[in-house]
Amino acid sequence: MRYAVLVTGPAGAGKSTFTGAFLNHLRMAKRTAHLVNLDPAASPTSFEVQPVIDIKDLISVEDVMSELEYGPNGGLVYCFEYLLQNMDWLEEELGGYDDDYLVFDCPGQIELYTHHPFLPTLVQHLTRLNIRVCAAYLIESQFMEDRYKFFSGVLSAMSAMVNLEIPWINVMSKMDLVTANTDSESDGGARNGIRQRKDVARYLDPDPLLLATRRGYEGDIENPRFHALNQAIVHLIEDHPLVSFLPLDLTKPDSLETVVSHIDYTMQYGEDEEPKEPHDMDEGDFQDAD
Numbered sequence: 001m002r003y004a005v006l007v008t009g010p011a012g013a014g015k016s017t018f019t020g021a022f023l024n025h026l027r028m029a030k031r032t033a034h035l036v037n038l039d040p041a042a043s044p045t046s047f048e049v050q051p052v053i054d055i056k057d058l059i060s061v062e063d064v065m066s067e068l069e070y071g072p073n074g075g076l077v078y079c080f081e082y083l084l085q086n087m088d089w090l091e092e093e094l095g096g097y098d099d100d101y102l103v104f105d106c107p108g109q110i111e112l113y114t115h116h117p118f119l120p121t122l123v124q125h126l127t128r129l130n131i132r133v134c135a136a137y138l139i140e141s142q143f144m145e146d147r148y149k150f151f152s153g154v155l156s157a158m159s160a161m162v163n164l165e166i167p168w169i170n171v172m173s174k175m176d177l178v179t180a181n182t183d184s185e186s187d188g189g190a191r192n193g194i195r196q197r198k199d200v201a202r203y204l205d206p207d208p209l210l211l212a213t214r215r216g217y218e219g220d221i222e223n224p225r226f227h228a229l230n231q232a233i234v235h236l237i238e239d240h241p242l243v244s245f246l247p248l249d250l251t252k253p254d255s256l257e258t259v260v261s262h263i264d265y266t267m268q269y270g271e272d273e274e275p276k277e278p279h280d281m282d283e284g285d286f287q288d289a290d
């Protein structure tokens, strides 16, 4: 059985960093795992582990920009469309990897996750090749600093999940930054609230009431039309609690281990053996203020 984990999420969420740490972790556990780079704009120095399959061998955004005179964003979209038209290239590249675990580092263009057919088509191809696929969707902990930004992250995660219909986990990356904030004594705590650890749980398991309450800082003028929209979003999330986040703090090996266990479990990795139970989340880490 071949496995593919798609590491997805908005720009700068920490996908490539997580992918590198994930692969190192698997290798330390003596598991065969390889990197597939699907980001046509990735710089070769950005990989901790060298990719065995690299979209840049097919097409690079620099070439598209210089030869077709596209701008960077149009250039990226052109690259994905080119890959979709050349899936036989990917299938051929994948041919050499039997019984392996492949980690796909995906690009950060949000439209790829919300409405572009790129990922669904990719998943169809992988599934047809008998590769078991799951996705990890990362958003970074800084999203918790602004509840509106946070909920737009939740909605984009939901939209991506609905689009893909594959086993899926959501990850709140860069949790080391939250701990750092909590420890430092500074202003702004009342404004965003994430400096209080007990609040973090309300974000990991999104509490729609975060949106329903008014922003508590100066300059906040609540427009009644936005209030109605927020209420509608609150109901949507209450009625369809599809999204919760696993915290990922790469400075703590246990945290990475927990996320990896969840990915294995979600994908039923090695299902011939006993399915693995994911480790219990250490909620106490973030729930209780000291």
Ligand SMILES: Nc1nc2c(ncn2[C@@H]2O[C@H](COP(=O)(O)OP(=O)(O)OP(=O)(O)O)[C@@H](O)[C@H]2O)c(=O)[nH]1
Binding pocket: 010, 011, 012, 013, 014, 015, 016, 017, 018, 039, 106, 107, 108, 109, 173, 174, 175, 176, 177, 249, 250
């Ligand atoms: N503090 C902290 N910073 C991180 C962590 N992971 C990534 N970063 C930083 O966040 C930035 C973006 O990380 P990447 O791993 O390149 O993110 P990405 O999602 O691959 O970005 P794109 O491919 O451009 O969408 C870099 O400056 C990283 O050093 C983390 O766990 N903690």
Ligand SMILES: [Mg+2]
Binding pocket: 015, 016, 017, 039, 042, 105, 106, 107
């Ligand atoms: Mg990246």
